[in-house]
Amino acid sequence: MVKQQADVVIIGAGIVGTAIARELSRYSVSVIVCDQGADVASGTTKANSGILHSGIDAAPGTLKAKLNVRGFALYQKMHAELGLDIKFTGSLIAATCREEIAALEELAMRGRRNGVAGDIRILSRAELAAKEPGLSPAIPAALWVEAAGIVCPYGAAMAFARNAIRNGAAFLPDCKVQKVVSEAGRVVGLETTRGFIKCRYVVNAAGLWADDVSRSCGDDSFVIRPRKGEYILFDKSVGNLVNTVVFPTPGRVTKGILVAPTTHGNYFVGPNAQDTLDKGDLATTREGLEEIVSGARKLIPSLPLAGAITQFAGLRAVADGGDFIIRPSDKVFGLFHAAGIQSPGLTAAPAIAEMMVELLAEAGLPLTPKQCFDPVEPRPKRFRELSYQERDELIRANPLYGRIICRCEQVTEGEIVDAIREQCGARTLDGVKRRTRAGMGRCQGGFCSPRVAAILARELNMPLAAICKDGAGSALFIGKYSGNEVHEHV
Amino acid sequence: MFEAEYDVVIVGGGPAGMAAAVGAAQNGAERIALIERDDELGGILQQCIHNGFGLHRFGEELTGPQYAGRFIRQVAEYPNIEVFLDTTVLEVTPEKQVYTVNPQRGIGRFQAKAVVLAMGCRERSRGAIAIPGHRPAGVFTAGTAQRMVNREGYLPGKRVVILGSGDIGLIMARRLTLEGAEVAAVLEIMPYSNGLTRNIVQCLEDFDIPLYLSHTVTAVKGAARVTEVTCAAVDEELKPIPGTEFAIACDCLLLSVGLIPENELSRSLGIEFDRRTGGPVVDQTRQTSAAGFFAAGNVLHVHDLVDWVSAESETAGRSAARYARGLRAAAGRLVRVEAGSGVRVVVPQRIDCAAAGEYIELYCRVASPERNLTLALTAGGRTLFAQRLPLAKPSEMATLKVPKDCLGENPPEAITLVVKHADRGEEI
Numbered sequence: 001m002v003k004q005q006a007d008v009v010i011i012g013a014g015i016v017g018t019a020i021a022r023e024l025s026r027y028s029v030s031v032i033v034c035d036q037g038a039d040v041a042s043g044t045t046k047a048n049s050g051i052l053h054s055g056i057d058a059a060p061g062t063l064k065a066k067l068n069v070r071g072f073a074l075y076q077k078m079h080a081e082l083g084l085d086i087k088f089t090g091s092l093i094a095a096t097c098r099e100e101i102a103a104l105e106e107l108a109m110r111g112r113r114n115g116v117a118g119d120i121r122i123l124s125r126a127e128l129a130a131k132e133p134g135l136s137p138a139i140p141a142a143l144w145v146e147a148a149g150i151v152c153p154y155g156a157a158m159a160f161a162r163n164a165i166r167n168g169a170a171f172l173p174d175c176k177v178q179k180v181v182s183e184a185g186r187v188v189g190l191e192t193t194r195g196f197i198k199c200r201y202v203v204n205a206a207g208l209w210a211d212d213v214s215r216s217c218g219d220d221s222f223v224i225r226p227r228k229g230e231y232i233l234f235d236k237s238v239g240n241l242v243n244t245v246v247f248p249t250p251g252r253v254t255k256g257i258l259v260a261p262t263t264h265g266n267y268f269v270g271p272n273a274q275d276t277l278d279k280g281d282l283a284t285t286r287e288g289l290e291e292i293v294s295g296a297r298k299l300i301p302s303l304p305l306a307g308a309i310t311q312f313a314g315l316r317a318v319a320d321g322g323d324f325i326i327r328p329s330d331k332v333f334g335l336f337h338a339a340g341i342q343s344p345g346l347t348a349a350p351a352i353a354e355m356m357v358e359l360l361a362e363a364g365l366p367l368t369p370k371q372c373f374d375p376v377e378p379r380p381k382r383f384r385e386l387s388y389q390e391r392d393e394l395i396r397a398n399p400l401y402g403r404i405i406c407r408c409e410q411v412t413e414g415e416i417v418d419a420i421r422e423q424c425g426a427r428t429l430d431g432v433k434r435r436t437r438a439g440m441g442r443c444q445g446g447f448c449s450p451r452v453a454a455i456l457a458r459e460l461n462m463p464l465a466a467i468c469k470d471g472a473g474s475a476l477f478i479g480k481y482s483g484n485e486v487h488e489h490v
Numbered sequence: 491m492f493e494a495e496y497d498v499v500i501v502g503g504g505p506a507g508m509a510a511a512v513g514a515a516q517n518g519a520e521r522i523a524l525i526e527r528d529d530e531l532g533g534i535l536q537q538c539i540h541n542g543f544g545l546h547r548f549g550e551e552l553t554g555p556q557y558a559g560r561f562i563r564q565v566a567e568y569p570n571i572e573v574f575l576d577t578t579v580l581e582v583t584p585e586k587q588v589y590t591v592n593p594q595r596g597i598g599r600f601q602a603k604a605v606v607l608a609m610g611c612r613e614r615s616r617g618a619i620a621i622p623g624h625r626p627a628g629v630f631t632a633g634t635a636q637r638m639v640n641r642e643g644y645l646p647g648k649r650v651v652i653l654g655s656g657d658i659g660l661i662m663a664r665r666l667t668l669e670g671a672e673v674a675a676v677l678e679i680m681p682y683s684n685g686l687t688r689n690i691v692q693c694l695e696d697f698d699i700p701l702y703l704s705h706t707v708t709a710v711k712g713a714a715r716v717t718e719v720t721c722a723a724v725d726e727e728l729k730p731i732p733g734t735e736f737a738i739a740c741d742c743l744l745l746s747v748g749l750i751p752e753n754e755l756s757r758s759l760g761i762e763f764d765r766r767t768g769g770p771v772v773d774q775t776r777q778t779s780a781a782g783f784f785a786a787g788n789v790l791h792v793h794d795l796v797d798w799v800s801a802e803s804e805t806a807g808r809s810a811a812r813y814a815r816g817l818r819a820a821a822g823r824l825v826r827v828e829a830g831s832g833v834r835v836v837v838p839q840r841i842d843c844a845a846a847g848e849y850i851e852l853y854c855r856v857a858s859p860e861r862n863l864t865l866a867l868t869a870g871g872r873t874l875f876a877q878r879l880p881l882a883k884p885s886e887m888a889t890l891k892v893p894k895d896c897l898g899e900n901p902p903e904a905i906t907l908v909v910k911h912a913d914r915g916e917e918i
């Protein structure tokens with residue numbers, strides 16, 4: 001049954017919404033996270049660079065600077081607690097010409113002012129060559145920033161959601177908030193596509209749509225504009241492209257086109273920055289892909305383009321002023337915004353959550369710590385990470401771990417069934433993919449997608465033709481038909 | 491952990507693996523393990539329900555499952571071939587340990603004396619050719635769609651555009667039409683089709699399906715499901731020509747844009763690879779650069795006819811059995827075989843003179859369509875052997891039966907296969 005009442009409803013199950021839910025689940029308050037998408041992390045959180053930024057380039061004194069540095073520190077703790085896919089690789093910010101070296105020195109100073117921990121220093125050519133052999137010889141110097149890393153962004157959001165649910169929060173997918181309802185200037189609930197939800201506090205973590213949510217109750221204090229960033233992802237087999245996250249010297253608008261490893265052993269280049277009017281415009285373009293290739297080549301000249309396995313795009317939620325908007329609404333009491341969360345929003349999310357909880361407490365939400373709060377989230381079983389001995393034991397306990405479904409990433413049927421059966425489990429092909437990596441490999445689901453779809457149909461007791469790739473309307477297959485008549489084969 | 495020892499372990503139970511098992515059994519291997527991840531033998535043939543298989547081998551036109559069936563029965567005749575189904579190979583070590591997984595037996599470790607790699611190939615995906623646009627449901631590789639239609643009974647779409655005129659794309663155009671879907675167009679980036687001529691006639695022309703040569707897809711549209719693809723003509727460098735774009739409304743895009751030998755397991759063996767075929771470098775016995783490791787079928791080089799897969803794989807199985815029994819002579823002089831001008835690939839890539847019989851069979855593909863050509867095997871500017879062909883296409887593998895004697899008493903280090911044209915006055 002859908003729980004239609006809570007102390008706090010969080011709109012948006014991206015990294016920000018799920019981090020806030022997890023933070024709130026420490027206390028004796030009831031929490032619902034709702035999302036218009038079919039799954040956790042179906043917005044910006046599913047497609048971004050996945051970098052744990054150091055906080056070196058944010059303007060001192062901004063929320064971005066403060067929350068980035070704090071968020072980075074929190075990930076170091078949550079890494080083990082929540083079994084996240086994280087690697088603390090450090091990063092290099094490269095000067096592409098001599099003139100940019102001065103900018104690097106300035107950045108280093110700014111980083112220290114922002115409180116960035118660890119080693120920050122300019123490396124010589126010799127040190128660079130040792131650290132990143134593939135780096136362009138035309139790069140005269142680069143700034144080494146130790147406090148940086150990579151994270152699987154949707155994996156982190158899922159772990160946050162999983163742990164919040166373990167501690168009592170509820171997740172409502174396919175639940176679009178149509179209106180924040182207030183009476184006498186106070187929030188009383190939400191009108192949604194899944195009915196009315198009664199609540200006194202609402203957190204607006206709706207990403208690209210945060211302005212629409214806000215406007216629904218007359219608060220038009222900010223506007224969100226989408227800015228697209230495109231990527232090319234490379235196969236693991238391309239070899240050691242880079243060891244660290246390699247940035248160019250940042251421009252005015254973005255951190256620039258970078259080359260980085262992922263936590264799963266792939267590599268990527270991107271993103272560019274292209275303003276668009278459409279909040280659903282996730283299309284890549286030929287020009288965009290060419291732009292990121294030529295940008296990335298300035299850092300790493302020999303890109304293994306033949307090893308590309310996919311291209312994708314993400315949308316930044318850009319607000320006027322450029323800083324994060326984290327504050328109560330000045331129109332309606334009980335509504336709190338976490339809006340304009342563009343980069344480094346992923347890194348800052350745990351710190352945004354802490355700040356949001358403080359704001360809620362200040363506004364009178366009683367927050368009594370729960371005795372039974374369990375901060376630990378066991379990592380889902382991953383066949384490919386186990387020794388042969390451990391795999392053998394796992395299969396004895398459950399034979400489904402003995403059947404490989406995704407050959408590229410070695411994902412077993414047991415893991416896929418777990419992903420479907422877990423609390424707020426996968427209901428779509430992409431949901432399984434983001435939880436287990438089935439379909440993320442070099443054949444991009446060519447082999448496993450029909451098999452995964454069949455397992456979804458079996459587990460969810462649905463006809464195969466009803467199984468979707470992602471959201472509504474994305475059915476994978478059509479019931480067999482001939483003579484223009486569609487027969488559903490179950 | 492399940493452990494066992496075998497003379498020959500064969501990775502993959504498609505046509506290559508089955509023929510290798512039979513070849514090994516006929517040549518004295520005592521214990522043979524044939525390992526297949528699917529729940530039946532036959533590999534990709536099981537979803538190829540069209541006919542046209544077996545003309546060379548059996549002198550009749552069989553469907554894929556029929557062709558597979560003949561080998562499945564042969565395999566069953568040899569009690570020393572043990573078939574392991576629903577079993578995926580996870581790793582092959584240089585020490586010839588083959589690690590497997592199966593729901594009932596758990597992890598298995600097969601110690602082999604000789605290993606035959608027969609993992610087949612996989613399809614090139616959308617990402618590999620970087621088609622821009624949205625990423626909706628409805629974009630499939632042709633083989634995935636073929637499996638859904640032929641084995642599960644589901645259609646991938648109602649109005650379909652197919653990119654790539656390779657054989658799978660052509661076969662699927664006909665198959666989908668027969669199932670009631672509409673195939674709006676087949677696009678081919680090259681100025682000629684990459685499929686067998688008979689497939690162009692029987693699968694496209696017979697159904698009035700338009701084939702656009704020198705065209706490609708430049709964008710996919712649709713938020714949830716494909717709604718449209720943008721197409722464009724391409725120039726000589728295969729780049730889309732601005733201004734030639736047009737849209738085709740469809741709910742499905744099938745990709746038949748190339749096959750890639752599935753060598754993920756072979757990579758850890760440290761063997762030599764041929765960049766052109768995407769498979770290991772082998773000699774005429776199909777032994778790779780690591781002794782006791784053999785490769786055959788599409789894992790070695792992509793074939794267009796299964797008949798040649800079977801022939802090649804029997805050779806590999808026979809050679810593996812001989813190796814396991816200690817009958818293989820120490821390597822003799824190795825002659826490199828190179829693909830020269832006009833030739834895209836040639837297999838084997840070397841000849842082990844100590845293991846050579848009277849004839850050496852070379853499989854090759856030309857680089858572009860040719861008429862009245864001569865395939866010449868040359869060394870140091872001298873032609874050792876030549877064969878005339880009325881016609882050759884990159885999509886159709888040519889075979890060349892070379893007498894060993896033509897290498898002479900003292901074989902050269904390398905020989906090169908080239909295309910020549912006597913009618914253009916080229917000296918042969």
Ligand SMILES: Cc1cc2nc3c(=O)[nH]c(=O)nc-3n(C[C@H](O)[C@H](O)[C@H](O)COP(=O)(O)OP(=O)(O)OC[C@H]3O[C@@H](n4cnc5c(N)ncnc54)[C@H](O)[C@@H]3O)c2cc1C
Pocket residue numbers: 011012013014015016017034035036037041042043044045046047048049050051052053175176177178205206207208209210213228229230271314315316317341342343344345346347348
């Ligand atoms: C190209 C790119 C690169 C980036 N790189 C990095 C990086 O390397 N490091 C970093 O730290 N950050 C990075 N970021 C930023 C980071 O990705 C974002 O800050 C972060 O993902 C934002 O999370 P979110 O939860 O605010 O938004 P989202 O993930 O978009 O979540 C918002 C959710 O709200 C839901 N929603 C919206 N409206 C409604 C409604 N009315 N009812 C119900 N649900 C609704 C949406 O469906 C969505 O799931 C990058 C961003 C982009 C685009």
